[in-house]
Amino acid sequence: MSSSSSRPRPFLVQAPSSFTDSTGDSFTSLLVAANERARQLEEEGVLSLALPLAGGDPMLLLPHLEPEDEALAPGGDSFRFLWDGAPGLCIAAAGRTNSLELSGPRRFELAQRFASACLSRLATPESGPPLARPRVLLAFGFFEAPLQPGPTAIPGVQAVLPRWQLSRQGQHCWLRLQRSLGGGVTPRQLAEELWEQARRLERLVQQDGLEPRVVSRIAIHRSSPWRESYRSAVERGLELVERGELEKVVLAVRQELQLEAAPHPLALLAPLRRHQSGSCRFLWQQARGTALIGASPERLLTVHQGQLRSDALAGTAPAGEQAAGLLHSCKDRHEHELVVDTITAVLARAGLNPRRPRHPRLARHGQLVHLHTPITAALGQHQPLSIAAALHPTPAVAGLPRREAMAWLRSLEPFERGHYAAPIGWIDSAGDADLRVAIRSGTLRGDRLELTAGAGLVRGSTVERELQEVALKLGVLQQQLSCATDHQAASSRAIV
Numbered sequence: 001m002s003s004s005s006s007r008p009r010p011f012l013v014q015a016p017s018s019f020t021d022s023t024g025d026s027f028t029s030l031l032v033a034a035n036e037r038a039r040q041l042e043e044e045g046v047l048s049l050a051l052p053l054a055g056g057d058p059m060l061l062l063p064h065l066e067p068e069d070e071a072l073a074p075g076g077d078s079f080r081f082l083w084d085g086a087p088g089l090c091i092a093a094a095g096r097t098n099s100l101e102l103s104g105p106r107r108f109e110l111a112q113r114f115a116s117a118c119l120s121r122l123a124t125p126e127s128g129p130p131l132a133r134p135r136v137l138l139a140f141g142f143f144e145a146p147l148q149p150g151p152t153a154i155p156g157v158q159a160v161l162p163r164w165q166l167s168r169q170g171q172h173c174w175l176r177l178q179r180s181l182g183g184g185v186t187p188r189q190l191a192e193e194l195w196e197q198a199r200r201l202e203r204l205v206q207q208d209g210l211e212p213r214v215v216s217r218i219a220i221h222r223s224s225p226w227r228e229s230y231r232s233a234v235e236r237g238l239e240l241v242e243r244g245e246l247e248k249v250v251l252a253v254r255q256e257l258q259l260e261a262a263p264h265p266l267a268l269l270a271p272l273r274r275h276q277s278g279s280c281r282f283l284w285q286q287a288r289g290t291a292l293i294g295a296s297p298e299r300l301l302t303v304h305q306g307q308l309r310s311d312a313l314a315g316t317a318p319a320g321e322q323a324a325g326l327l328h329s330c331k332d333r334h335e336h337e338l339v340v341d342t343i344t345a346v347l348a349r350a351g352l353n354p355r356r357p358r359h360p361r362l363a364r365h366g367q368l369v370h371l372h373t374p375i376t377a378a379l380g381q382h383q384p385l386s387i388a389a390a391l392h393p394t395p396a397v398a399g400l401p402r403r404e405a406m407a408w409l410r411s412l413e414p415f416e417r418g419h420y421a422a423p424i425g426w427i428d429s430a431g432d433a434d435l436r437v438a439i440r441s442g443t444l445r446g447d448r449l450e451l452t453a454g455a456g457l458v459r460g461s462t463v464e465r466e467l468q469e470v471a472l473k474l475g476v477l478q479q480q481l482s483c484a485t486d487h488q489a490a491s492s493r494a495i496v
């Protein structure tokens with residue numbers, strides 16, 4: 001594609017063949033392309049238009065994609081998504097054009113079908129730069145269905161084709177709008193809406209009117225006790241391991257924090273970009289006031305140009321001198337190898353040819369260090385979500401044998417896992433995908449924050465060490481989310 005200017009051209013599903021850079025001509029081209037594409041669509045199809053933006057940070061622009069007052073208006077949509085892999089890909093999305101929500105054993109297959117159907121009707125995979133491709137956003141539940149139905153129950157899967165998608169990688173930034181045509185919505189309206197939004201966001205960026213959300217320490221008024229109930233669950237889990245009933249089980253704990261005020265979820269996420277730079281930060285918000293947030297160090301799978309990568313991550317130590325000891329700890333190496341072997345076996349059973357380095361490396365994520373082995377394979381003809389279905393949950397978050405371990409989780413953990421340790425991510429129109437494991441995460445419900453963390457038990461684990469590991473993980477989460485107990489908050493204010 002040749003261009004007289006270094007600014008990327010606006011593109012639709014098929015970019016117009018001639019294009020100049022002046023503002024008027026750009027809009028005209030957008031409109032021509034919108035009309036052309038609309039003619040090819042079925043009557044009530046979804047039109048997907050995209051434009052390059054001069055710049056902008058998706059994390060800062062997310063609240064401006066669909067201003068909150070509009071989201072709350074009748075017919076408004078409060079869906080919000082953030083995927084912050086900076087310095088890699090960042091995506092902000094708002095509103096739903098198509099969505100799917102279901103539970104049951106076929107959830108991965110049906111989510112794949114939904115994504116393929118939505119995306120194939122929008123665009124040919126070759127069109128536009130990869131960064132700008134339309135994506136279906138996905139959040140799974142840990143279990144295929146919640147135990148108790150109810151308004152806060154997390155279904156087996158939620159999949160969303162968003163109305164607005166803003167994506168950025170390096171210096172390149174694209175804004176996409178997708179809406180159903182018909183019912184009075186015309187291609188011209190869409191082109192105008194996208195054009196105006198792009199100019200509005202650019203003005204916001206240029207006027208420097210975007211501030212990172214202020215992150216002052218948020219005091220914790222109360223935190224729920226967890227140690228005693230976790231101790232007895234771990235004792236029970238270790239008995240199962242010692243008896244040989246389970247080879248591994250990853251038991252989690254949930255801590256509920258009552259905060260001094262209801263923070264904005266982005267205010268909690270912003271510091272994680274600094275503290276957890278090697279992770280992928282995420283937000284999944286279905287309704288105002290409730291949001292899943294986290295910084296995942298663990299990739300269930302990434303598919304990029306037909307190459308698949310999955311991360312085995314298990315074995316934990318605090319950053320510092322102890323960390324190197326992980327490589328020599330038989331218990332941690334065993335705990336880790338079970339994950340590597342299982343992922344490798346699952347991929348091989350699916351007919352792939354997985355490769356892995358012989359020895360794990362150390363991966364530092366904030367104050368925690370883990371044993372890490374990347375596993376890669378060519379994806380072949382497989383669909384990303386069929387492989388995800390086979391991989392989830394790995395023994396890094398459930399246990400072995402998988403089915404028995406999962407049954408024990410339901411009886412030993414006195415809470416619903418919901419999104420904790422489940423896949424979250426996206427799939428795009430070319431079949432690239434990224435699904436992270438939603439650990440190092442929490443759910444914000446107004447002024448209550450529920451944190452969940454777990455640790456793997458294998459033969460050789462001790463109750464005290466597992467309690468310490470989980471306390472460390474919870475403490476790091478609190479610290480990174482800028483939460484402090486009243487006592488800590490008072491002293492940090494005094495220092496300021």
Ligand SMILES: C=C(O[C@H]1C=CC=C(C(=O)O)[C@@H]1O)C(=O)O
Pocket residue numbers: 250252298313314315316370395396397421439440452453454455456473
């Ligand atoms: C299940 C969690 O971590 C997993 C990932 C890395 C290390 C782990 C461990 O050492 O137990 C866990 O397998 C969690 O943090 O909630």
